[in-house]
Each structure stands twice: as C-alpha cells, then as structure tokens.
Amino acid sequence: MAKIIVIGGGPAGAMAAIAAAGQGCEVHLYEKNEKIGKKLYITGKGRCNVTNNCSPEEFLQAVCVNRKFLYSAGYGFTSQDVMDFFEKAGLRLKTERGNRVFPVSDHSSDVIAALNRSMRERGVAVHLDCEVKEILTEEGVQEKTDSGVQELSGASAKKSDSEVQDSDGNSVKKSDSGVQDSDGNSVKKPDSGIQELSGASAKKSDPGVQSSSGTSAKSRKKKDQSGSSRVMGVRLASGEIVCADAVIVATGGISYRTTGSTGDGYRFAQETGHHVTELSPSLVPLEIREDYPKKLQGLSLKNVEVTICDGNRELYSGFGEMMFTHFGVTGPLILTASTVIQKKLREHPLAMKINLKPALDEQQLDARFLREFDAAKNKQIKNVLGNLYPAKLVPVMLERCEIEPDKAVNHIAKAERQKLLEMTRDFPLTVTALRDYNEAVVTRGGVSVKEIQPQTMESRLVRGLYFAGEVLDLDAVTGGYNLQIAWATGYASGMGAAGKLIGDRDKKA
Numbered sequence: 001m002a003k004i005i006v007i008g009g010g011p012a013g014a015m016a017a018i019a020a021a022g023q024g025c026e027v028h029l030y031e032k033n034e035k036i037g038k039k040l041y042i043t044g045k046g047r048c049n050v051t052n053n054c055s056p057e058e059f060l061q062a063v064c065v066n067r068k069f070l071y072s073a074g075y076g077f078t079s080q081d082v083m084d085f086f087e088k089a090g091l092r093l094k095t096e097r098g099n100r101v102f103p104v105s106d107h108s109s110d111v112i113a114a115l116n117r118s119m120r121e122r123g124v125a126v127h128l129d130c131e132v133k134e135i136l137t138e139e140g141v142q143e144k145t146d147s148g149v150q151e152l153s154g155a156s157a158k159k160s161d162s163e164v165q166d167s168d169g170n171s172v173k174k175s176d177s178g179v180q181d182s183d184g185n186s187v188k189k190p191d192s193g194i195q196e197l198s199g200a201s202a203k204k205s206d207p208g209v210q211s212s213s214g215t216s217a218k219s220r221k222k223k224d225q226s227g228s229s230r231v232m233g234v235r236l237a238s239g240e241i242v243c244a245d246a247v248i249v250a251t252g253g254i255s256y257r258t259t260g261s262t263g264d265g266y267r268f269a270q271e272t273g274h275h276v277t278e279l280s281p282s283l284v285p286l287e288i289r290e291d292y293p294k295k296l297q298g299l300s301l302k303n304v305e306v307t308i309c310d311g312n313r314e315l316y317s318g319f320g321e322m323m324f325t326h327f328g329v330t331g332p333l334i335l336t337a338s339t340v341i342q343k344k345l346r347e348h349p350l351a352m353k354i355n356l357k358p359a360l361d362e363q364q365l366d367a368r369f370l371r372e373f374d375a376a377k378n379k380q381i382k383n384v385l386g387n388l389y390p391a392k393l394v395p396v397m398l399e400r401c402e403i404e405p406d407k408a409v410n411h412i413a414k415a416e417r418q419k420l421l422e423m424t425r426d427f428p429l430t431v432t433a434l435r436d437y438n439e440a441v442v443t444r445g446g447v448s449v450k451e452i453q454p455q456t457m458e459s460r461l462v463r464g465l466y467f468a469g470e471v472l473d474l475d476a477v478t479g480g481y482n483l484q485i486a487w488a489t490g491y492a493s494g495m496g497a498a499g500k501l502i503g504d505r506d507k508k509a
Contacts, residue, residue, distance in 0.1 A: 001026045002501035004494075005234055005244040007132045008265070009036030011483055012469025012490035013250030014115040019494025020248075021122035023502060028242070029124055030234070032131035032260055037112035039252065039259040043441075043483070048108030050086065051079040051487065052480035053099040062481040064282075064339045066474050069449040070485065073457070077491040079484055089114040098320075100480050131237040135247055135268045137462055139229040229273075231464035246464040246497040248457075250490060253443025253470040255281060265471035266446065273461050275448040277473045281440030283482070284338045285330035289349065289430040292396055296324035299392045305358035306333045308341050308431060309351045316340040319358060327435070335441060336477040338434055342444070345431060354427040356389065366421055373417070377410040384409055388424070397423055442482050446473040456496025457489055464500075468493040 002025045006017045009031030021027040029036075040048060052059065056075045060067050083093055083101060091114040092104040103110045119126060233243035251265030266276045300323045307317045322331035329352075341350055357365055368388070376384045382405035385394045398405050401419040403412070437443070447467050451460050457472075459465040468489040476482050 002246070002498070003028070003244045004246045004248065004497050004501070005030065005132075005242065006248045006250060006494075007135075007234070007268070008250035008252060008469070009033070009126065009128075010250060010252050010469060011037070011040055011115075011486040012252075012471075012493075013248070014119060015487050015490030016248045016250055016466075016468050016494035016497075017124045018115070018118045018122055019491045020498040021119070021124045021494075023495065023498035025498045025501060027122075027124045028127060028244070029119070030127045030130045030132050030236075032129065032237075032264075034129055035112075036126065036128075037108075037115065039256050039261060040112055041108050042256070042259070043108060044102065046108055047102050047106045048111045049480040049483065050093065050101045050103065050111060051082045051484045053079055053083065053095045053101050059476075059481060059484055062479065063474065063476045063485070065444065066449045069452075069454050070474065070488065072455045073488040073492040074484075076455075076495075077488045079480075081491075082484065082487045085118075086111070086114055089118050098479055132234045132264070132268075133237050134235040135249070135272055135465065136232040136235060136241065137229050137272055137465070138232055229462045231462055244464075245501050246466065248466040248468060248493045248497060249471055250468045250493070251471055253446065254279065255437045255440035255443050255470075257437060261443075261470075265467070269447045269467065269471070272459070272465060274451050274459065277445040277448055279443055279445035280342060281434055281437045282339050282342065282444035282475050283335040283441035283478055285325065285435045285439055286328050286334055286338060286352075286431050287433040287435060288328035288352075289432050292400075292429070293324045293328050294326050295396055296392055297326050299324045299390055300331070301354070301356070301390070303358070304333070305355040306337060307353050307355070308337055309353075310344050311351075315344060315350065322354075328431075329429070332478050339444070339475065339477060341431070342434055345434060350431045352429045352431050354429070356393075356424045356427060362421065362425065365424060366417075369417055369421060373409045373412065377408075379409055380406050381409055381412060382406065385420075400427075441478065442470055442475050444475050446471050449473055453496070455492065456500070457493035458496055458500070464497075466493040466497050 004017075004020045004025050004027050006013045006020070006027060006029040009029055013029060013031075014036060017027045017029045043049060052062070054062075056078050059079060060070060060074050063070055079101070086093060091110055093101050094104050095101050116126075231244070231247045233241060234247060235241050249265045249268050251263075251268070252261040254261050254263045254266075266279070269276055300321065302321050303319070304322060305317065305319050306322060308315050316337045318333050318336055320331075320333045322329055322333045344350060357368075360368065372384055372387050381403060382394055382398060385397065389397060395405065397420065401416065401423055403416050403419070434440075449472060452458070452467055452472065453460060457466045457468050459467065469486040470482070472489060474485050474489070476485060
C-alpha cells in the first residue's frame with residue numbers, strides 16, 4: 001500500500017489526508033500541537049467561516065495573488081463540494097450575508113470534529129504532539145551518505161514505530177515525538193529561521209538560506225531543476241526517520257504563531273530547493289496616526305464606505321463593516337483593504353476616508369440635517385446628532401468640526417452645518433502601518449507557485465513532494481475564500497499524491 005505523510009493538521013492538511021486515504025493509501029498526519037485545527041478553532045471569532053457559497057468564477061475573482069494558478073484546484077473542489085463534504089460528515093451549515101458559510105451551531109469545534117470523524121472513518125493515523133524537523137530527499141540523503149551517514153533505501157529503511165493517536169486524540173500507542181521531556185513538560189521548539197516582513201517594514205526572505213544538509217537552497221535548486229530528486233520521508237524531532245512514498249507539506253504560514261504557525265513549511269521548501277517569496281501579514285488591522293480611534297475604541301460601523309488613496313490615486317474602496325480599536329481600525333472592510341494597500345503602505349502613509357452615510361448623496365444628506373434641526377431647534381446640538389450618528393461618535397464629530405457641544409441648534413450657522421455634512425461624507429484618517437502577524441488572518445507570500453504543478457500541487461523540483469494551503473504564495477480577501485483555498489489545494493494534493501502512486505503501482509503490476 002502506498003504510504004503518504006501529511007505535515008500539518010490544519011484545514012489543508014486534514015483535507016489532503018482525507019482525500020488520499022479515501023483513495024486507499026496509507027496516510028499518516030503529523031501535527032506538532034496537542035490537537036488538530038488550532039488556528040481553525042479561532043477563525044471567524046470562533047464560528048469558523050467555512051467557505052463562501054459562490055461560483056468558482058466568483059471565488060477566483062476574490063483571490064488576490066496567483067489567481068490563474070488556482071483555476072484547476074478551484075474548479076476541481078468547489079465551495080459547493082466543500083459544503084457537500086461537511087454535510088455528509090454530519091455538519092449542518094448555513095449561509096449568511098455576503099454568502100459566508102458557517103456551521104449552524106456557530107461553533108468552529110464542530111468543523112474540527114467533522115474533520116476528525118472523516119479521518120477516522122478513512123483510517124488516517126494522526127500523530128499528535130509529533131513535530132517533523134526535516135524532509136528527506138534522495139539527493140539530501142545521498143549528500144549525507146557521502147559524508148559518512150548511512151543511506152536510506154525505500155523498502156529497507158526503518159519505518160516509524162512512534163506510537164500514534166487517533167484523530168480524536170485517543171492514545172493508540174504513546175507518541176515518541178521528542179517534543180516533551182520525561183516529565184511531560186513541553187520542550188521549546190527552535191525558531192524556523194525564516195525572514196519575513198512584519199507590519200510596515202521588514203526584510204525579504206532569503207532564498208539562499210542554508211538547509212540542514214549544509215547545502216544552500218539556491219544551489220540545491222539548480223540540481224533539482226531536472227526533477228531527478230525524489231522525496232524519501234521525514235525526520236522527526238526525536239531523530240526518528242519515517243519513510244514514505246509522498247510527503248504533503250500543509251504547515252500554514254506565520255500568522256497567529258501561538259497556534260503553531262511558525263514557518264516550518266517555508267524552511268522545508270527552502271531546504272529542498274524551492275523559492276519562498278517575500279512574506280508579509282495579510283488580512284490584518286491598520287494603524288492610524290490620529291488619536292480619534294482611541295476615543296472611539298469598540299465602536300462598530302455598519303453600511304459605511306471606506307476609501308484609501310495614495311495622493312490622488314484611489315487604491316481601495318469598499319462598502320461594509322468596520323470597527324475602531326485603541327491602535328486604529330479593523331473589521332471586514334479594513335482586512336480586505338490591507339491586502340490591496342500593503343505594498344504602497346510600506347513606502348509611506350496613506351489617506352483614508354469614511355463615508356458614514358453612503359446611501360445619501362450630498363443634497364439628500366443636507367435635507368436630512370435640516371429635518372433633524374427643524375424638529376429640535378431649541379435643543380443642544382450634542383443631543384440632536386444622536387439621531388444621525390452612534391452616541392460615541394457625536395463628541396468626536398463636534399470636536400473635528402469645531403462646534404461647541406452645548407450650542408443650540410437654532411444657532412448653528414450654515415457653514416457649521418456644511419462642516420458636519422462634509423465630515424459625515426469624508427471622515428479623514430491617516431493609515432501608517434499594518435499590524436503584525438499575531439493579528440493577521442493569513443500570510444501573504446510563500447512557496448513560489450512557479451515551482452508547483454497546479455493540477456496536483458506536486459513540486460516541479462522534487463518528485464513526491466507536495467505543498468498545500470497557506471504555505472503556498474496564495475491569498476484572498478476575507479469572507480471564507482482563504483479557507484476555500486486551503487480545502488481546494490489540500491484536496492488537489494491528496495488526490496494528486498494518491499493518484500500518482502496508485503498509477504505507478506498499477507503500471508508495475
């Protein structure tokens with residue numbers, strides 16, 4: 001039976017394991033955390049926006065980077081396929097505003113439970129608390145052999161006798177992963193050594209980083225271009241070698257590092273000769289220069305229009321929801337904007353304006369002001385504006401328009417009313433930076449898709465090595481699209497690895 005190793009128990013890794021096991025392969029999933037789906041658990045504020053109920057064409061339009069690469073995977077496992085999969089796995093789903101799909105229960109844990117059930121039903125061996133430290137390739141092993149290290153050879157190589165846990169975390173045998181000491185205390189894992197962009201400034205990833213075999217990724221890439229190298233297996237943190245016919249890397253990016261996303265996949269890619277593009281946080285809140293957001297902290301605005309410009313050039317405009325925080329702004333509108341403006345933002349601050357009443361043109365808005373003022377001529381302006389703005393916003397609007405809060409409405413001059421009108425339609429802020437990876441939904445950048453087969457996610461450089469999910473240089477706007485990328489590429493990699501191995505076996509037979 002063909003043996004496949006999946007590294008990472010997030011959405012892409014779980015789907016890859018399910019797809020490959022469903023084709024009759026022996027599948028082992030290695031997850032360094034104590035359970036699968038740690039990042040999935042916190043997505044959508046704990047509700048998990050599973051996917052977006054849209055057509056493949058609409059999905060591809062929501063992809064920000066390398067859209068064409070996803071054509072095959074996007075049509076091969078659509079959002080409808082994802083919804084059908086989860087419904088069959090016993091998870092009831094619902095579609096909300098913006099075609100966002102959530103579990104009916106509003107609990108992300110139910111999504112993870114459905115993945116666990118599906119893996120268990122297909123016989124996937126899930127190794128929890130078990131960290132992979134290195135991907136072994138035929139070329140890398142040969143280099144070690146030349147240095148006096150015994151060579152691996154497929155059939156005769158030692159298979160893992162590390163004890164595994166099933167997909168629900170129940171012990172089958174005790175894990176010998178090397179990530180805990182004899183007292184059961186967690187051992188600190190080393191940094192991945194990957195360089196990335198953080199917020200507004202950072203360094204580019206170094207494609208010439210040294211691999212564990214002492215060969216630079218840049219030089220190894222030249223050797224691997226012929227496709228002669230093939231994957232042999234992995235080395236665990238314990239030092240144990242596990243052989244396999246294929247390895248699927250689905251380790252995620254470096255956003256929300258506390259969930260275990262520490263960039264391991266980028267290191268694996270570089271060590272096996274692949275190029276990792278520049279990394280930066282994406283779908284991330286924005287920092288604002290002015291102090292007004294602190295006064296408005298916690299205030300959510302619905303049905304507003306946000307526009308961000310670089311001088312006279314409009315970079316982004318969108319309609320929806322946003323929220324003020326102690327450092328700036330966040331929310332669906334802002335997260336989507338961050339994917340568009342980040343390149344320019346690294347060069348200099350950008351101008352942002354909020355239209356608080358986008359459904360009204362200037363004349364209609366002025367008429368609304370006049371109606372409110374006529375109905376309360378003797379009241380103080382601070383008590384009247386509550387009919388037009390959220391209460392928390394009223395003092396800020398008056399301050400910015402330089403109007404005394406206690407001033408009677410019938411003493412408000414036309415010029416002052418005009419200031420209010422302009423501030424309502426064009427509330428100005430200055431964007432200075434992105435927040436860091438700890439607040440980013442996804443990582444922009446990753447393994448270059450030029451080195452990946454789009455139909456199967458197999459490396460063009462190393463046979464039997466596959467990449468799926470956030471580790472790839474792919475990302476989309478908010479709304480369930482990034483999880484759809486994970487499901488689609490995970491499925492493509494699992495089916496691709498299984499199909500190739502089964503096809504090779506049949507040829508030999």
